Amino acid sequence: MSTAAPLRAAPSARWQRELADAIRDPAELCAAVGLDPREVGTSGAAGDSFPLLVPRPFVARMRRGDPHDPLLLQVLPRAAEERDVAGYTADPLGESAALAAPGLVRKYAGRALVLVTGGCAVNCRYCFRREFPYATSGATRRGIDEGLAAIAADPSLSEVILSGGDPLLADDGFLGGIVTRLDAMPHVRRLRIHTRLPVVLPSRVDAGLVAALGASRLARVVVLHANHPAELDDAVAAAVRRLAALPAIVLNQAVLLAGVNDSAAVLAALSQRLVELGVVPYYLHVLDHVRGAAHFEVAEQRALALHRELRESLPGYAVPRLVREVPGEPAKVWLA
Numbered sequence: 272m273s274t275a276a277p278l279r280a281a282p283s284a285r286w287q288r289e290l291a292d293a294i295r296d297p298a299e300l301c302a303a304v305g306l307d308p309r310e311v312g313t314s315g316a317a318g319d320s321f322p323l324l325v326p327r328p329f330v331a332r333m334r335r336g337d338p339h340d341p342l343l344l345q346v347l348p349r350a351a352e353e354r355d356v357a358g359y360t361a362d363p364l365g366e367s368a369a370l371a372a373p374g375l376v377r378k379y380a381g382r383a384l385v386l387v388t389g390g391c392a393v394n395c396r397y398c399f400r401r402e403f404p405y406a407t408s409g410a411t412r413r414g415i416d417e418g419l420a421a422i423a424a425d426p427s428l429s430e431v432i433l434s435g436g437d438p439l440l441a442d443d444g445f446l447g448g449i450v451t452r453l454d455a456m457p458h459v460r461r462l463r464i465h466t467r468l469p470v471v472l473p474s475r476v477d478a479g480l481v482a483a484l485g486a487s488r489l490a491r492v493v494v495l496h497a498n499h500p501a502e503l504d505d506a507v508a509a510a511v512r513r514l515a516a517l518p519a520i521v522l523n524q525a526v527l528l529a530g531v532n533d534s535a536a537v538l539a540a541l542s543q544r545l546v547e548l549g550v551v552p553y554y555l556h557v558l559d560h561v562r563g564a565a566h567f568e569v570a571e572q573r574a575l576a577l578h579r580e581l582r583e584s585l586p587g588y589a590v591p592r593l594v595r596e597v598p599g600e601p602a603k604v605w606l607a
């Protein structure tokens with residue numbers, strides 16, 4: 272999300288330069304993929320409240336001249352976002368109420384989630400945190416200090432999740448400092464990182480990041496976010512190999528999105544590509560009802576039917592669990 276806390280150094284690494292060069296203007300994105308903005312129903316108003324942001328390496332994977340390209344649909348602000356739909360709200364998961372300390376979200380037993388930054392390398396139109404109040408939630412260096420102090424004081428926490436925004440948007444020194452502090456807490460045993468950067472900007476997984484994450488005693492789990500097999504090109508495959516060599520368990524979570532991946536063939540191709548890359552398809556989320564994203568909704572009966580088709584066509588290890596997050600529940604709800 273674009274309300275980024277200022278955690279980045281001046282662009283010096285390749286990924287930082289690529290991020291600085293990301294596309295931020297709908298007309299420029301349309302031109303880059305050979306489309307007329309009127310043809311794709313893009314909207315300035317939707318982009319005002321949640322701006323377009325997409326790195327060029329991700330744009331390069333879009334099909335030119337296709338207004339229905341599944342990667343384009345995930346990032347282009349469209350007029351449909353301006354519709355007010357009953358049941359779609361600013362904070363669909365009630366996360367503001369789950370803030371246990373500045374920058375620290377507590378939802379599930381034994382785990383705490385650190386909001387490392389409000390920034391992302393891409394603004395996904397369906398994001399459940401698209402209106403999250405990062406500025407007042409403590410996703411700042413000082414807030415994170417307080418959040419880490421709260422983790423240190425709570426021996427019931429065995430796993431820390433770095434999230435955001437996208438935690439890998441923070442620079443290597445800052446990330447390395449967080450890992451060093453967690454390493455020194457004997458009760459913390461696992462470090463989980465939720466990130467879309469290795470998919471949308473794979474150059475982020477460079478030697479500096481490997482050094483920042485690699486020296487830790489903590490068991491590492493990296494949860495990627497890819498929704499369509501066309502997102503997973505050779506550069507992403509190389510980034511995944513570097514993450515796996517940390518070592519880390521690498522998982523993927525996807526969101527079921529109308530017009531993007533709501534077909535059994537696309538979901539099966541996504542799972543098969545992930546497995547080829549050494550990534551376990553972990554979760555397939557049904558859409559969180561965030562304001563502005565109703566046009567991505569896939570009815571639950573349809574989601575269940577798609578999941579049944581996946582089970583009938585793939586080995587069990589390649590079938591992600593179909594889940595919904597319900598505020599206040601002690602765990603994700605397994606739909607299938």
Ligand code: SF4
Pocket residue numbers: 272390391392393394395398399400401435436437467496
């Ligand atoms: S879905 Fe993830 S990468 Fe996309 S905008 Fe939301 S937090 Fe950022």
